[in-house]
Amino acid sequence: MRLVCLDLETFFSDEFTLKKLSTEAYIRDPRFKAHGAAIKWDANTLPRWYDEPELRYHLKNEDWSDVGLICWHAQFDGFILNHHYGIKPKMWFCPMSMSRLLIGNHVSVSLDSMRAHFGLRPKITPYNLFRGLQWNQMTPDVQRQVGEGAVDEVESIWNIFGRLSRDFPQEEYECVDMTVRMFTEPELRGDVDALAKVWESEAHEKARRMAALNVREAELQSSDCFAALLRAEGVEPGYKNGKNGEIFAFAKTDDFMQDLLESGDERVRTLAEARLGVKSTMLQTRAETMGFAAQRGPMPVYLRYCGAHTTRWSGGDGCLTADTQVLTLDISGVLAYKNIVDVLISDLVWDGEEFVEHEGVRFAGYREVVSWDGVNGTPDHQVRTGEAWQDLGEALRTEAPIMDCREPTAWEVEAGRARQRSRSKC
Numbered sequence: 001m002r003l004v005c006l007d008l009e010t011f012f013s014d015e016f017t018l019k020k021l022s023t024e025a026y027i028r029d030p031r032f033k034a035h036g037a038a039i040k041w042d043a044n045t046l047p048r049w050y051d052e053p054e055l056r057y058h059l060k061n062e063d064w065s066d067v068g069l070i071c072w073h074a075q076f077d078g079f080i081l082n083h084h085y086g087i088k089p090k091m092w093f094c095p096m097s098m099s100r101l102l103i104g105n106h107v108s109v110s111l112d113s114m115r116a117h118f119g120l121r122p123k124i125t126p127y128n129l130f131r132g133l134q135w136n137q138m139t140p141d142v143q144r145q146v147g148e149g150a151v152d153e154v155e156s157i158w159n160i161f162g163r164l165s166r167d168f169p170q171e172e173y174e175c176v177d178m179t180v181r182m183f184t185e186p187e188l189r190g191d192v193d194a195l196a197k198v199w200e201s202e203a204h205e206k207a208r209r210m211a212a213l214n215v216r217e218a219e220l221q222s223s224d225c226f227a228a229l230l231r232a233e234g235v236e237p238g239y240k241n242g243k244n245g246e247i248f249a250f251a252k253t254d255d256f257m258q259d260l261l262e263s264g265d266e267r268v269r270t271l272a273e274a275r276l277g278v279k280s281t282m283l284q285t286r287a288e289t290m291g292f293a294a295q296r297g298p299m300p301v302y303l304r305y306c307g308a309h310t311t312r313w314s315g316g317d318g319c320l321t322a323d324t325q326v327l328t329l330d331i332s333g334v335l336a337y338k339n340i341v342d343v344l345i346s347d348l349v350w351d352g353e354e355f356v357e358h359e360g361v362r363f364a365g366y367r368e369v370v371s372w373d374g375v376n377g378t379p380d381h382q383v384r385t386g387e388a389w390q391d392l393g394e395a396l397r398t399e400a401p402i403m404d405c406r407e408p409t410a411w412e413v414e415a416g417r418a419r420q421r422s423r424s425k426c
Contacts, residue, residue: 001090005040005047005070005161007153008077009125009146013132020358023183023316027079028296034080035135038150040158047154049147051135056085064089072096072111072157074176075302075316078184092180093173095157098164100306101172108392111153118163120156125149175305179313182301190294198287209274213267218332220278223248226271233268235260252276278344288345324377327408329355331424333417346423348416352405355416375402 011033012018018026026032036051039058050058059081067089071077074094081087099109103117112123126145130138138146210217219225227237227248238249238256249256260272293299302316324340327350338347348355375383381392383402395402408416 001066001068002042003068003070003093004042004089005154005158006037006077006081007072007150007157008037008080009035009150010080011035011134022293023076023079023302024293024296024300027076027083032080032084033134034084035130035146036150038147038154040154047151047158049151051143051147059085059087066090068093070095070157070161072153074180075183078180079300082184088185091173092177092184093161094176094180094305095161095164097176097179097305098161098168100304101311102164102167105306105309105311111156114160115156118160120159123149123156124152179303179305182303183316184300186298186300188299188301190290190299192291192294195287195291195294199284199291202284202287206274206277209270209277213270213274215271215274216332217278218330218334220271220275221330221332222334222336223250226250226275229271230260230268233265233271235268250275285345324375326350329413329416329420331420333420335413348420350405350408350416354412355408355419 011031016026016029016031021029034052034055036049037055038047038049040047064087068091069078069081069089070093072094073096074092078092095114096109096111099114103109103114107113115122124145126142126149129142130146133142135143206217210220215229219229230237238254239246240249240254240256241247251257257272257276260268261276263269263272290299303313304316305313307314325337326340326343327335328338328343328347329335329350330344331346343349343358345358347358349358350356375381375392377383377392383392383395
C-alpha cells in the first residue's frame, strides 16, 4: 500500500466558518469551495501545491485502490474528498487521532500544537490574508503564500505521522479507518417527516400551555416577568446564589421549581411546566438539527477516536458545556442571558460585535471537558486569546488569558430588536 499525504485549503469567511457551522453543514453548503491542496505522493517526492482545477484532474486520474491517505484531520479532508470528488482511498490514516492516544486527549491536538510538541516551527499558512476571498480574488503573492503554507503543513504532517507510527498499535489503524469512514462515507438516512413531527409536537404542546394560561412566551422567558406571574398567584419566587448576588431559583434542577411542578394549584403547576417548556429546547433543537442534516443527504456519524479520558470515542465537533451562558435577544426583543442549551432558533445571539442569527444548538454527544479562565468546554473548542484564536486545551496548557466578550451598547441592542421586528413580520 502506497502512502500519500494531503492537506486541503478551503474558502471561509467571518460568516461561513467552522466556528459557526458543523463540519457536515460547512462542507455541504453551496458556498463551499476548495482553493486547492498540497499533496506528497510518496516518501521520495516533495509535496506540491495544486489549485482546484489541477487538483480535480489529479484526483480523478489517480488509482486510489491501493493508497493509504494521510490527512491531519481525516474526517474533514475525507468528507470533502468523497462528497465533492468521489475519492475513497484503501485506508485512512489520521495523525490527529493517533496523537490523542499517544500524546493525550487532555491537551490540544491541533496541528500547530503537535508541531510545537515535536519541536517544529509554527504553521505559516496566512489565513488572515485570504479570509473571505475565493482563489481568483487573491493576488498572485497571496496565492503563492497559501500554496507554500499547505506544502509546509504536508511536510510536517508526514514528519509527525512517521514519529507517531513508531509507537502506534498496529491493530488500532483499522479502528481509526473505520471511525473516519463512519463520517466520510455516510449511510444513515434520517426520516425528515418523523423529525418534523417531533418538532411540531413540542411546539404545539408549548403553544397549548401558553394559551391555557393566557400568557405570552416573552413573559415566560423573562425571569422578572415569570416572577410577577407567580406573585399574581400568591407565590413568592425562590432565590439562589449567583455570580453577582442572588438570582431567581428558576432552573429545572432547583428545589423551588421542583416544588412548583408538584404544586396542588393547577395554574401554578402549569406555569412552571410552561416556563420550563419554553426554556428547555433540547428535543426540538435536536430534531431540527438532524432534520436539516437529513435534508442535505446521508447523515455522517462524527466520532473522535480516543476522545474521552477512558480512550473511548467521544462526540465530533468541539462544543461548550450545557450551562454555558450566552446573551440573547428573543423574538419579542427581551434581552437575557441563557444556558446555551436553552437558546431558541428564533433568538439572536450576541457574538461580541452584533446580534446574529444561528442554526440552532447542536447536541454533539458526551465528551470530557476542560475548564480554563471561566470557560468550560471540549479541549478543541476555539477561544480568543489576544489577537489569535486557539483551542481551549491549548489555552489551558499555555495559560493564555481568554478575552472577555464586551457587552452590547444600547444602540446595538436596539439594532438587534429592529432585526427581530423585521424577522417577526416574515
